[in-house]
Amino acid sequence: MEGVQMGLAPAGAEFDAVLHEQLVDRRERLQIAKSRSGFDPDFSRLLGEVDAALMRFEKGTYGLCEECHDPIEPERLLADPLMRVCLGDLTDRQRQALENDLELASAIQIGLLPKTDLASEFWQVDFHYQPASIVSGDYCDVIAHDGELYFILGDVSGKGMAASLLMSNLHAMFHSLVPLGLPMHELMGRANHLFCESTLANQYATLIFGKVNSKGEVEICNAGHLPPIVVKSGENVTLDAAGLPLGLFCDSNFAASCFRLEAGETLLLYTDGVTEANDHTEEEFGIARLLESINGSYAGEPAGLVRNCVSAVETFRGRTPPNDDLTLMAVKFAGAQN
Numbered sequence: 001m002e003g004v005q006m007g008l009a010p011a012g013a014e015f016d017a018v019l020h021e022q023l024v025d026r027r028e029r030l031q032i033a034k035s036r037s038g039f040d041p042d043f044s045r046l047l048g049e050v051d052a053a054l055m056r057f058e059k060g061t062y063g064l065c066e067e068c069h070d071p072i073e074p075e076r077l078l079a080d081p082l083m084r085v086c087l088g089d090l091t092d093r094q095r096q097a098l099e100n101d102l103e104l105a106s107a108i109q110i111g112l113l114p115k116t117d118l119a120s121e122f123w124q125v126d127f128h129y130q131p132a133s134i135v136s137g138d139y140c141d142v143i144a145h146d147g148e149l150y151f152i153l154g155d156v157s158g159k160g161m162a163a164s165l166l167m168s169n170l171h172a173m174f175h176s177l178v179p180l181g182l183p184m185h186e187l188m189g190r191a192n193h194l195f196c197e198s199t200l201a202n203q204y205a206t207l208i209f210g211k212v213n214s215k216g217e218v219e220i221c222n223a224g225h226l227p228p229i230v231v232k233s234g235e236n237v238t239l240d241a242a243g244l245p246l247g248l249f250c251d252s253n254f255a256a257s258c259f260r261l262e263a264g265e266t267l268l269l270y271t272d273g274v275t276e277a278n279d280h281t282e283e284e285f286g287i288a289r290l291l292e293s294i295n296g297s298y299a300g301e302p303a304g305l306v307r308n309c310v311s312a313v314e315t316f317r318g319r320t321p322p323n324d325d326l327t328l329m330a331v332k333f334a335g336a337q338n
């Protein structure tokens with residue numbers, strides 16, 4: 001998600017307080033472990049590092065790179081509060097270890113994507129998932145349950161490793177919640193509550209949670225996400241209703257809206273990596289170009305629709321590198337059950 005400073009961006013005092021608290025907590029745990037194990041050189045070394053970090057807090061130099069004195073990337077500090085140098089000042093060995101971590105995270109994330117053979121006699125699904133760097137903060141999922149197809153597309157605040165962790169958090173939550181078979185707005189309310197409790201105050205996700213049954217009846221909850229598009233034989237329709245993003249307020253209520261897909265119609269979901277893709281003049285791709293790239297795709301397969309949109313974005317962007325994670329999902333209703 002691009003545009004707003006959020007995610008794990010340093011929220012000043014709040015961010016520092018979280019890290020300080022973590023360090024104090026770690027110090028206590030280390031001391032307990034040390035007292036139980038007798039002499040362990042590793043505990044003593046770590047304790048020394050934690051004390052040094054707490055000392056940097058007192059001196060006001062905590063979070064600054066020891067080489068160049070610039071601030072250390074906040075998401076790295078949050079992952080490891082003992083971090084002492086910025087990304088640019090890592091040694092080759094440290095850089096290699098970081099790359100290995102990212103590759104592992106990427107493999108885990110790809111493993112969380114829906115299967116690609118998502119057709120049944122009622123619906124066909126296709127998606128395109130393209131991280132701006134190695135890992136993505138977009139969440140794309142499809143869960144079949146009790147003869148209905150649940151689909152989810154979301155965009156987590158921030159980028160990179162931290163955003164990808166929140167994405168896997170969402171994945172685990174929805175896979176646990178959907179089998180409960182509760183009404184959509186209630187599932188969404190629970191997801192929001194859980195997400196709120198498991199994230200920091202400045203982290204949230206915009207998200208669409210929907211389901212379609214064998215009659216083409218769709219129920220959809222939109223938590224502050226971009227409007228889905230219904231691809232029809234005539235003019236395409238955008239579904240504008242949107243609520244608050246997930247994770248903003250613990251007791252938000254979510255409303256589900258209902259409509260019906262006719263046989264052959266497709267619901268298209270996308271993240272802002274699509275509409276906010278920039279060309280070299282920093283103009284945005286925008287919803288109008290997206291709608292244009294959909295025209296003529298009605299009769300085709302979801303894979304063709306998704307491909308048309310992606311290639312329109314790529315043509316528009318030209319050589320400008322992607323500025324955000326890009327995800328599209330198309331859910332086509334094949335025909336009603338008699």
Ligand SMILES: [Zn+2]
Pocket residue numbers: 065066067068069070085086087088089
């Ligand atoms: Zn540095």
